[in-house]
Amino acid sequence: MKFFIDTANLKEIREAADLGILDGVTTNPSLMAKEGISGTENILNHYKTICSIVDGPVSAEVISTDFAGMVKEGEHLAALHPNIVVKVPMIKEGIKAIKYFSDKGIKTNCTLVFSAGQALLAAKAGATMVSPFLGRIDDSGWDGVQLIEQIVHIYRTYNYKTEVLAASIRSGLHIIRCAEAGADIATCPLSSITALFNHPLTDIGLEKFLADYKKVNG
Numbered sequence: 633m634k635f636f637i638d639t640a641n642l643k644e645i646r647e648a649a650d651l652g653i654l655d656g657v658t659t660n661p662s663l664m665a666k667e668g669i670s671g672t673e674n675i676l677n678h679y680k681t682i683c684s685i686v687d688g689p690v691s692a693e694v695i696s697t698d699f700a701g702m703v704k705e706g707e708h709l710a711a712l713h714p715n716i717v718v719k720v721p722m723i724k725e726g727i728k729a730i731k732y733f734s735d736k737g738i739k740t741n742c743t744l745v746f747s748a749g750q751a752l753l754a755a756k757a758g759a760t761m762v763s764p765f766l767g768r769i770d771d772s773g774w775d776g777v778q779l780i781e782q783i784v785h786i787y788r789t790y791n792y793k794t795e796v797l798a799a800s801i802r803s804g805l806h807i808i809r810c811a812e813a814g815a816d817i818a819t820c821p822l823s824s825i826t827a828l829f830n831h832p833l834t835d836i837g838l839e840k841f842l843a844d845y846k847k848v849n850g
């Protein structure tokens with residue numbers, strides 16, 4: 633399973649990249665706003681900076697909600713760097729835009745997916761990736777991982793090439809459950825990735841190994 637980081641924070645992106653296990657980045661307008669990135673030029677430059685840090689897909693989201701606007705924005709974003717993936721919302725105009733981009737060889741990430749039916753439409757339109765938001769589903773009292781399993785099952789049954797990108801991850805356990813469910817990618821906050829390091833027996837074991845070494849080696 634590939635690991636993407638879900639942030640526009642350059643420090644966190646660098647930290648995750650330094651681990652040597654980072655495969656890509658996802659951003660969204662809220663994450664960009666959180667970092668105080670505003671204005672078209674600044675936003676475009678920020679994407680370029682992210683692409684210079686991580687050698688892998690970087691999702692950049694369109695703001696338009698009409699076909700023509702999405703196409704214009706998406707083509708502009710895709711021209712920034714070969715690793716840019718145009719992130720398009722799961723709406724009717726978005727599906728048309730994904731089909732257009734797919735025919736042109738522009739990579740897409742269909743975002744804001746909350747049902748298997750939406751994921752099916754995204755795959756049929758040729759989306760490169762589909763982003764089911766499992767944390768937000770959990771937040772509303774449903775089982776987000778069940779949706780990941782359902783989409784993986786459908787895509788495997790029909791041999792769709794669209795990758796399942798589990799999004800809205802909230803914990804290390806979410807990452808593990810997505811791996812079990814067969815997600816191709818998990819996009820995670822840095823804290824969920826680093827949570828995977830933790831186990832008290834590792835700490836206790838290491839402490840003992842080092843103490844035993846010291847006993848005989850000084």
Ligand code: E4P
Nearest residue numbers: 638658659660768799800801
């Ligand atoms: C996906 O690409 C989104 O950026 C993200 O995972 C949304 O997560 P949230 O529900 O924590 O905002």
